[in-house]
Amino acid sequence: MTSRLRPSPSGDKPIADKSGHGSEIALESLGDDANLRAQGHEVALQRSFSPLSALGLAFSITASWAGYLSNFGQNLIYGGPQNVVFGLLVATAVQWIITLGLSEVASAFPSAGGQYHCTYILAPTKHKKFAAFTVGWMTLLGWWVVTCSGLSLCAVSVAGMINFWHETFEAARWQVYLIYLASLFLTAAPLFLSPKIVPRFVQAALYLSVTGFFVIFCMVLGLRKRTQPGSFITRSGQGTSGWNPGTAWVLGVGNALYAYGATDGAIHIAEEIPRPGKNIPLAMNLTMAIGFSTAFPLFLALMFSVTDLDAVLNSSLPSMEVFYQVTQSRSLATFMMTWVLVTYYTAIMGQWVTAGRMTWAFARDVSGPRIPSRPISWKVNRADGEMKNSEAYRSPTLSVCFCCLYGLLYLASTTAFNSIVTGAILYLNITYAVPQGILAMRGRKASLPARPFDLGPVGLACNILSPLLVAFIGTFICFPPQLPVAADNMNYTPVILVGLFAVILGLWYTRGAKKFIGPQIDWEALKLTACR
Numbered sequence: 001m002t003s004r005l006r007p008s009p010s011g012d013k014p015i016a017d018k019s020g021h022g023s024e025i026a027l028e029s030l031g032d033d034a035n036l037r038a039q040g041h042e043v044a045l046q047r048s049f050s051p052l053s054a055l056g057l058a059f060s061i062t063a064s065w066a067g068y069l070s071n072f073g074q075n076l077i078y079g080g081p082q083n084v085v086f087g088l089l090v091a092t093a094v095q096w097i098i099t100l101g102l103s104e105v106a107s108a109f110p111s112a113g114g115q116y117h118c119t120y121i122l123a124p125t126k127h128k129k130f131a132a133f134t135v136g137w138m139t140l141l142g143w144w145v146v147t148c149s150g151l152s153l154c155a156v157s158v159a160g161m162i163n164f165w166h167e168t169f170e171a172a173r174w175q176v177y178l179i180y181l182a183s184l185f186l187t188a189a190p191l192f193l194s195p196k197i198v199p200r201f202v203q204a205a206l207y208l209s210v211t212g213f214f215v216i217f218c219m220v221l222g223l224r225k226r227t228q229p230g231s232f233i234t235r236s237g238q239g240t241s242g243w244n245p246g247t248a249w250v251l252g253v254g255n256a257l258y259a260y261g262a263t264d265g266a267i268h269i270a271e272e273i274p275r276p277g278k279n280i281p282l283a284m285n286l287t288m289a290i291g292f293s294t295a296f297p298l299f300l301a302l303m304f305s306v307t308d309l310d311a312v313l314n315s316s317l318p319s320m321e322v323f324y325q326v327t328q329s330r331s332l333a334t335f336m337m338t339w340v341l342v343t344y345y346t347a348i349m350g351q352w353v354t355a356g357r358m359t360w361a362f363a364r365d366v367s368g369p370r371i372p373s374r375p376i377s378w379k380v381n382r383a384d385g386e387m388k389n390s391e392a393y394r395s396p397t398l399s400v401c402f403c404c405l406y407g408l409l410y411l412a413s414t415t416a417f418n419s420i421v422t423g424a425i426l427y428l429n430i431t432y433a434v435p436q437g438i439l440a441m442r443g444r445k446a447s448l449p450a451r452p453f454d455l456g457p458v459g460l461a462c463n464i465l466s467p468l469l470v471a472f473i474g475t476f477i478c479f480p481p482q483l484p485v486a487a488d489n490m491n492y493t494p495v496i497l498v499g500l501f502a503v504i505l506g507l508w509y510t511r512g513a514k515k516f517i518g519p520q521i522d523w524e525a526l527k528l529t530a531c532r
Helices: 022-037 049-061 064-069 072-108 115-122 128-165 171-193 195-223 230-234 245-260 265-272 277-305 309-314 318-327 329-365 393-412 416-444 455-477 493-515 523-529
Strands: none
Touching: 022 393, 049 245, 049 265, 049 277, 064 072, 064 195, 064 230, 064 245, 064 277, 064 329, 072 115, 072 230, 072 245, 072 265, 072 277, 072 309, 072 416, 072 455, 115 128, 115 416, 128 171, 128 318, 128 329, 128 393, 128 416, 128 493, 171 195, 171 329, 171 393, 195 277, 195 318, 195 329, 230 277, 230 393, 230 493, 245 277, 245 318, 245 416, 245 455, 265 277, 265 329, 277 318, 309 318, 329 393, 416 455
């Protein structure tokens, strides 16, 4: 089968910019579109994301320094300040190995479908439909739950800030759910009301997050009232979880992975960015680099400055208690926590975008009626240049409906709700590992075309280590957080994981086996359009 390079279906003529690079940009777009067609998909979206806005989307979702502020208290329980600081170091190495290997695969097969798309291409013919269908659903559910996680952080943080000022106030579950819903509609509204601003918004979110880190980091260094000795950070045996020190330490590493949750965010806008084979891996690895460069120094400074660990552990919002201990000022602590809260809210915008793109990409590989013909997007009516909204809202609407219904679980059981939220990182990492494991078993040379981001032998090491690391850390993530186990500290992650897989199997046998078709790959054309 052969393929010709065809112009974009928009029919628009290239417009030269003031620097005279219009022809170069047009040729670049033609090559990107031809590569997408070679992977079995027609062009449906404009490439309106710049490399910087792609990085903004990716890092605004991960926001490592702010994300770790939401759950570092559990690391204190596992092993004290030592686990908070050094657990983050190990988690960085683990997640970067997994992300590095995935970014190379994404460079070879850039598509909004991400992991399931790569799995379909790489898996043996006999198993590719089932493998891709399973990975696709796990990715989709993982992204929906990650979005719920961000919304719950906003709700719990608002309730915690109120409790900080009014110690007698304790938010009821229904009150937290109402804050959750308010956060949901506030963050989803721009996708429906003004989608054209979203690329600029996520780029601004990058600046806001990095600026927030610098402001808070400088305040911690300048306002701290006490500096702990080095032994306070390095001393072992400070855990109170009930687990032996070795097990507790690995559990802390699994918990610290939340600082690097959802590093595949940039992959799912691969069809909206020029030269995705180059720019997507760049955005993913810069996300990891910026994440470590912000999270590690901040928590090192915080752990040296904390004065009362018991007060932090007993607080409804540990991050705000640490800020208060550092500054000894309720107003300054509130200012710092407000910036963190705004960072949480801006992160959710990118999560809505990515969840919507993943929903749309997965739906287009199912024969018969689909969710949308195009996602909500920066889609232009090719006749007059106006935004066309018909059929544009279904995929984000589905994401919003899922998050609304999922939040009801908080009313029934906060333990089950939190287990699913923390398990979302495991679900996504499983989808990162599957295509890499297949690639390692089938051989990189025969499976990967030429690509802009070629890791060589390092890539093979990542492909082998990623499934092993996910299996090892994932096993510990399924352990209960504390001993002895009781109803209020039970970890439902393994139950939910098995349940989700059972649901996916049910969907496969009732619909997927007949309806899921996957992308039709033209290898000859893919080789011609790769590695530009």
